[in-house]
Amino acid sequence: MAEATEVASEHAGDEEEEHAHESRWPLPAAIGAGALYLGAGLYFMGQNLVPSVIPVALVAVGALGLLGGLAGWANEAFIADYRRSHGGDSGVLRMGMILFLVSDVATFSAGFVYYAFIRVGAWPPEHLPSLLGSLVIINTALLVASSFTLHYGHEALESGNRRRFLGLMGATLLLGVVFLGGQAYEYYELLVAEGFTLSTGILGSAFFGLTGLHGLHVALGVLLIGIAFGRALKGHYSAERDTAIQTTSLYWHFVDAVWIFLVLVLYVGASI
Amino acid sequence: MRLSRAVAWLCVLALGAVAFSSPAAAQSVNRAAIDDLNEQLLYVALPLTLFVELTLVYAIYRFRNNDRPKPTVDDPALEITWTAATGAILIFVGVSAFFVLLNPYITPAAAGPTDAGGQAADGMEVEVLAYQWGWEFHYPESNVTTQSRLVLPKNENVTFRLESSRVIHSLYIPQLGVKQDIFPGQTTIARTKPTQTGSYRLHCAELCGSGHSRMDGTVIVLNQSEYDDWVQRQRNAPSANGTASNGTATSANGTATSATGTDAARISAPPRAHAR
Amino acid sequence: MLNRAVVEGSALALLALGIFALWFSARRSVRPESDGGYTTSEEIRFEIDRLQSGVYRWLTTTNHRDIGILYIVFGTVAALWGGMDAMMLRTELVTAQADIWTPETYNALFTTHGLTMLIFFVLPVFFGIGNYMLPLLIGADDMAFPRVNAIGFWLLPPALLMVRMGLLVQVGGQILSLFLPQDTIQFFLTVREVSVGWTLYAPLSVQQPNPQIDLLLLGLHLSGIATTVGAINFIVTIVYERTEDVTWANLDIFSWNMLVTSALALFAFPLLGSALVMLLLDRNLGTTFFATEGGGPILWQHLFWFWGHPEVYILFLPAAGLMSTLLPKFVGRKLFGYQFIVYSTMGMGVLSFGVWAHHMFTSAVDPRLKASFMAISIAIAVPSAIKTFNWITTMWDGDIRLSAPFILCAGSIGTFIIGGVTGVFLAVIPIDVLYHGTYYVVGHFHLIVVGIIPFMMIAASYYWYPLITGRWYDTRMAKFQAALLIFGSFVTFMTLLVIGGLGLPRRQATYPVEYQFAQQIATVGAYVIGLSALLWLYNMLVSYWKGDVVQTTDPWDLKATNQFTREWQWFEERMMEKYDLEPSEPESTRRSYAPDMTPIGLLGGVGTVAENVYRNAWMAAAGGIVGTLLMTGGLGTAAYVGVLDPASFSEIAELVGLPATPLIGALLFLVGGAVTWPLLFLAFSDYLPGRLLFETGLVFATLISTGFAIAFYTGQQGLAFIGYLGFVLVAHWAYGLGLTVTFQYLRSRRRNAHEMEA
Numbered sequence A: 001m002a003e004a005t006e007v008a009s010e011h012a013g014d015e016e017e018e019h020a021h022e023s024r025w026p027l028p029a030a031i032g033a034g035a036l037y038l039g040a041g042l043y044f045m046g047q048n049l050v051p052s053v054i055p056v057a058l059v060a061v062g063a064l065g066l067l068g069g070l071a072g073w074a075n076e077a078f079i080a081d082y083r084r085s086h087g088g089d090s091g092v093l094r095m096g097m098i099l100f101l102v103s104d105v106a107t108f109s110a111g112f113v114y115y116a117f118i119r120v121g122a123w124p125p126e127h128l129p130s131l132l133g134s135l136v137i138i139n140t141a142l143l144v145a146s147s148f149t150l151h152y153g154h155e156a157l158e159s160g161n162r163r164r165f166l167g168l169m170g171a172t173l174l175l176g177v178v179f180l181g182g183q184a185y186e187y188y189e190l191l192v193a194e195g196f197t198l199s200t201g202i203l204g205s206a207f208f209g210l211t212g213l214h215g216l217h218v219a220l221g222v223l224l225i226g227i228a229f230g231r232a233l234k235g236h237y238s239a240e241r242d243t244a245i246q247t248t249s250l251y252w253h254f255v256d257a258v259w260i261f262l263v264l265v266l267y268v269g270a271s272i
Numbered sequence B: 001m002r003l004s005r006a007v008a009w010l011c012v013l014a015l016g017a018v019a020f021s022s023p024a025a026a027q028s029v030n031r032a033a034i035d036d037l038n039e040q041l042l043y044v045a046l047p048l049t050l051f052v053e054l055t056l057v058y059a060i061y062r063f064r065n066n067d068r069p070k071p072t073v074d075d076p077a078l079e080i081t082w083t084a085a086t087g088a089i090l091i092f093v094g095v096s097a098f099f100v101l102l103n104p105y106i107t108p109a110a111a112g113p114t115d116a117g118g119q120a121a122d123g124m125e126v127e128v129l130a131y132q133w134g135w136e137f138h139y140p141e142s143n144v145t146t147q148s149r150l151v152l153p154k155n156e157n158v159t160f161r162l163e164s165s166r167v168i169h170s171l172y173i174p175q176l177g178v179k180q181d182i183f184p185g186q187t188t189i190a191r192t193k194p195t196q197t198g199s200y201r202l203h204c205a206e207l208c209g210s211g212h213s214r215m216d217g218t219v220i221v222l223n224q225s226e227y228d229d230w231v232q233r234q235r236n237a238p239s240a241n242g243t244a245s246n247g248t249a250t251s252a253n254g255t256a257t258s259a260t261g262t263d264a265a266r267i268s269a270p271p272r273a274h275a276r
Numbered sequence C: 001m002l003n004r005a006v007v008e009g010s011a012l013a014l015l016a017l018g019i020f021a022l023w024f025s026a027r028r029s030v031r032p033e034s035d036g037g038y039t040t041s042e043e044i045r046f047e048i049d050r051l052q053s054g055v056y057r058w059l060t061t062t063n064h065r066d067i068g069i070l071y072i073v074f075g076t077v078a079a080l081w082g083g084m085d086a087m088m089l090r091t092e093l094v095t096a097q098a099d100i101w102t103p104e105t106y107n108a109l110f111t112t113h114g115l116t117m118l119i120f121f122v123l124p125v126f127f128g129i130g131n132y133m134l135p136l137l138i139g140a141d142d143m144a145f146p147r148v149n150a151i152g153f154w155l156l157p158p159a160l161l162m163v164r165m166g167l168l169v170q171v172g173g174q175i176l177s178l179f180l181p182q183d184t185i186q187f188f189l190t191v192r193e194v195s196v197g198w199t200l201y202a203p204l205s206v207q208q209p210n211p212q213i214d215l216l217l218l219g220l221h222l223s224g225i226a227t228t229v230g231a232i233n234f235i236v237t238i239v240y241e242r243t244e245d246v247t248w249a250n251l252d253i254f255s256w257n258m259l260v261t262s263a264l265a266l267f268a269f270p271l272l273g274s275a276l277v278m279l280l281l282d283r284n285l286g287t288t289f290f291a292t293e294g295g296g297p298i299l300w301q302h303l304f305w306f307w308g309h310p311e312v313y314i315l316f317l318p319a320a321g322l323m324s325t326l327l328p329k330f331v332g333r334k335l336f337g338y339q340f341i342v343y344s345t346m347g348m349g350v351l352s353f354g355v356w357a358h359h360m361f362t363s364a365v366d367p368r369l370k371a372s373f374m375a376i377s378i379a380i381a382v383p384s385a386i387k388t389f390n391w392i393t394t395m396w397d398g399d400i401r402l403s404a405p406f407i408l409c410a411g412s413i414g415t416f417i418i419g420g421v422t423g424v425f426l427a428v429i430p431i432d433v434l435y436h437g438t439y440y441v442v443g444h445f446h447l448i449v450v451g452i453i454p455f456m457m458i459a460a461s462y463y464w465y466p467l468i469t470g471r472w473y474d475t476r477m478a479k480f481q482a483a484l485l486i487f488g489s490f491v492t493f494m495t496l497l498v499i500g501g502l503g504l505p506r507r508q509a510t511y512p513v514e515y516q517f518a519q520q521i522a523t524v525g526a527y528v529i530g531l532s533a534l535l536w537l538y539n540m541l542v543s544y545w546k547g548d549v550v551q552t553t554d555p556w557d558l559k560a561t562n563q564f565t566r567e568w569q570w571f572e573e574r575m576m577e578k579y580d581l582e583p584s585e586p587e588s589t590r591r592s593y594a595p596d597m598t599p600i601g602l603l604g605g606v607g608t609v610a611e612n613v614y615r616n617a618w619m620a621a622a623g624g625i626v627g628t629l630l631m632t633g634g635l636g637t638a639a640y641v642g643v644l645d646p647a648s649f650s651e652i653a654e655l656v657g658l659p660a661t662p663l664i665g666a667l668l669f670l671v672g673g674a675v676t677w678p679l680l681f682l683a684f685s686d687y688l689p690g691r692l693l694f695e696t697g698l699v700f701a702t703l704i705s706t707g708f709a710i711a712f713y714t715g716q717q718g719l720a721f722i723g724y725l726g727f728v729l730v731a732h733w734a735y736g737l738g739l740t741v742t743f744q745y746l747r748s749r750r751r752n753a754h755e756m757e758a
């Protein structure tokens, strides 16, 4: 075994070299996601098979793991070394976000295709609640306004007007939260007052499916803006270092555009 | 130069292989149309495939441990040539396919409008109900119903109106060249015209649960007079609507044996309540 | 009936055990510290420490090469699991009845086999190879998002576990039922492997009560997220992380393929994700996405195949990229038509989104729509053909080294051609009506999903083995394994193609007895494939510890042909740093690419052929007439003694669309004999073997006589058959002699005429 020592040293050498590339966070995030999904799956299986504590616990632990892992990762990747680094990779991150949004178009399109299918079929359905009301108009106005506040906030940052930037970011956050509130109120009205639910006829699936998916996106957007706002308050960001603001804006404008399309197609479209 | 030499070689070989499949007499007009097309395409595809495969083999044989290899030289003309050649062949494929597609047996819709509930243009009609797991054939003209056994007259246009009770099935009669998926809550149409008497297999060609593999049956094509006899007997039989129709169909035609050949119990699936 | 869970569970456990035993025994025999001597507690502690740091390292790594290895190991596990399913499928099909497992179990086997292979085997392995190699190939330090990369990978194991939970739970149930009463372990007894086909067609998948379907849907969704994340990472890496001298014009072909694959995945997988969630809601919350009154079952099919068809190209393109990367190395010639291959890759990417409905030709889709899908499905053969021809031309005039990776490359091209051409037949609607849902389809796609995808992965594993491990695999065993794999695949999947052509439906545990023999052949072939997969595994594992150490920085002698690509340059640097190896110098170098030279290509060839034909047309006609007259004598006699059926001539007429009478047929035959064949002969006579014109004529006549014999065969038997063959041959020889003698004569006259003039 003449080569034995050679092998040992070779494989050992690898290990030293790799220490530079490690992160503790991916694994918990992934396991958290797995537990979350498993919990959801077991929940759907029903109580006579699995005692309901198990799914609930799994979902809770999973959500915790996922969020913790993601937070840890985001902190490590973007925030921890904020002071030291000088943010040269904004192109990479922006492109990552754009690609994510492209994939998101596909995510939404399945639901819209379903809606197209039922529209060319037996329309109108039995249950057709009045979707178009003042609430939708207000909500739409709020969301559109938030796109503007975010945009001008970003401009303010670029022209070095920090207070204006902070104010507009706060306004955006607020508008997002109010939008979510409005959405919740609308759901409440439909579910309780009108008895229109996810499983009410063919429109229920489309309506709750699409608005629900969009609502999740808004919620995530609010979270992102919240984080950005928090960091801004701590003094992060400047005219040259605005990657997070750029990517968050991209995302937010996208969510806004989807909403407008959704209102036109679903709210207005279902009524005519 | 060597390339064209091999090309030449292989052309000769390929031309020799052009004539390959001997046409077997088809059992229905559908099958005949499909077979003709298949043969026509094989005449092109077989030599072509053989040619490419043999070029590959030859290249390996010829250039293994080659002493005088040559560097790669780009040749856009060559690229364009083979792209165009492939394109031309494929246009031929597409055009011949398109004409067969217009055949009203392959595309029932091409036979003219058959609105739901309306009568087909001509010939007889069979209402097919596919259920988990079996087949029920209803002959509206003579009000006969059979299980797992489809009896058809020779040289007569048949239109199948296909319905399913719960999941997707697919009516598949290989020898007659018939295949059509059957959706719950929707009526699909298939057409054929058998041209030879005999007994053929019928399968379900869409996975429909654990009984999918035993969801098969028999198709029996009879002469018109034999067929009329059969219908008459079905009408007179006391249990024309029940399982006994298996037995009567067998007695109508000596050649009609159980097509599955494995166990007769397979085709004794319980009949469903009529969906109509 | 055997218990599926127990059989598969123990077989997999056995396999895992075997792998570990092999690994540790191979390692033991080369590591001095662990054989002989006394084990002190210190040593044990040292070993444990080492193990701990090793585990920690693999769990936290964000290095692209480590993650690449993790992906590859994961993909291999999935391949073995899905392969085990396949072996069990084939075992069930040994007999016509369902007497080893129940039909329901059989349905579960092909469902999990398909899903495991397509989703957890292929893309993970390609992502692994991509992770390891792509940054090296484009000169990047790492992937663009190393941590996201790690998250993407770590999502896969939970996803696989959820998808395959049925088996695990069943095995668990078997064990638990030994100790616990039935009603306390209801969960373990209810959950079974999903059995609705990998296509998960609604409403079957909605109606089946098996709760495992819910877990499966969620598992697939999770894997879809992982794939999308990975795809984004690849695209950004290729766009942003190239070093300066890697431009779009010289980006290596594997990276191009990964780029297009990722772009497809980016759009296809999220759509699948939504569709899966919709199915889940339909199953559990009473939505109507795929219910008859809502979107209908057909909506599921549209959404599924809108993902499903691009998915097969997502799987195919990286394999094609590996082919374009590996083949030139073993041929010693640069890839022919780089630019055209890149365009064809992009073309396939675009077209692949426009063909999905070709999986639905027998369902209720509007015929006009179907026709347009047929057109695009046929058109997609063009880019594939471009690739194939370029590969073959790359080999032309090269210097082929028959090593294991090359054998696999050649086998891949061979199977892909057949798999692809059968795909074109399926794209033709009338033919698909016959073949849809039969083993023909199974044969078609296995010739590709087995015949090029694992082939190329294994080829790549051999090619880069020295780079990754610093050791050589056992090259003799590898060649044997490659040959075995190709042989087994041909036997198995060509057989399936044939029985499908005869009309046998797929996805059925039972089948008519007359197919039994063919099914048994296919099963034997499949076992051969299985054996070769195990051989590969053995080779990989044992060579890691015992293979010959690589002593050069250029193990494949790539410098000699100027193909020492970036990943090997990286390897060279590493070897120099670590072992103080000198950079190896090739004995001689030669050009593998000559952009400045003018091609002598086919067009030139065609030109001379055409010229030949033109100049010699009258000569050909004269020879042809003489030859045909002679031949008619032979054939006439054959018809007279009754070994040749004159009626068979009518088919010639039918073929060109004229009335099918023997007379017209015979006339056409004469025309052909007097014009076409002599022209062909003249055009190609330079290339035929034989020295004299005379000899080549006989060879030519013999060749075309085989075609005649097949075309005009009308079922003669025994003596009549021998007589038929004899007469056909003699008649053709007469023809050939007639041709060449006339040519000889005319030529000599022409020569004389020339001399007279001069």
Ligand code: HEA
Binding pocket: B048, B052, B086, B089, B090, C199, C312, C313, C315, C316, C358, C359, C361, C377, C378, C380, C381, C384, C385, C386, C388, C416, C417, C418, C419, C420, C421, C423, C424, C426, C427, C428, C432, C435, C436, C437, C441, C444, C445, C448, C449
């Ligand atoms: C990686 C996988 C892969 C690849 C690359 C392909 C490639 C192709 N496939 Fe295949 N296919 C599958 C995987 C794949 N397929 C799977 C998994 C299924 C079944 C799913 C299921 O139902 O479970 C399927 C099913 C399937 C169907 C549906 C059958 C049915 O269920 O009824 C059809 C129909 O059109 C089809 C067509 C094609 C075509 C036209 C190509 C073309 O891209 C092929 C092009 C290649 C060539 C043509 C060869 C090279 C070219 C030459 C040598 C030049 C000369 C040739 C000519 C001029 C013709 N495929």
Ligand code: HEA
Binding pocket: C072, C075, C076, C079, C080, C082, C083, C086, C087, C089, C090, C110, C111, C113, C114, C115, C117, C118, C121, C122, C125, C197, C198, C199, C442, C446, C449, C450, C453, C454, C457, C458, C461, C492, C506, C507, C508, C526, C529, C530, C533, C536
């Ligand atoms: C990539 C996809 C893939 C692969 C590789 C295979 C491989 C095999 N398949 Fe499968 N098969 C499918 C995809 C695949 N299959 C699909 C989608 C279906 C349809 C399911 C459905 O109808 O729902 C199907 C269905 C199917 C059937 C039809 C069942 C039926 O309809 O009744 C059969 C029957 O013989 C079969 C057999 C086999 C066999 C014997 C192999 C053997 O080749 C298996 C041997 C194992 C290997 C070839 C793996 C070797 C690789 C490695 C060991 C790893 C190498 C890794 C690195 C280099 C890192 N398969």
Ligand code: CUA
Binding pocket: B130, B133, B168, B169, B170, B204, B205, B206, B207, B208, B209, B211, B212, B213, B215
């Ligand atoms: Cu009915 Cu399969």
Ligand SMILES: [Cu+2]
Binding pocket: C308, C309, C312, C355, C356, C358, C359
């Ligand atoms: Cu396809």
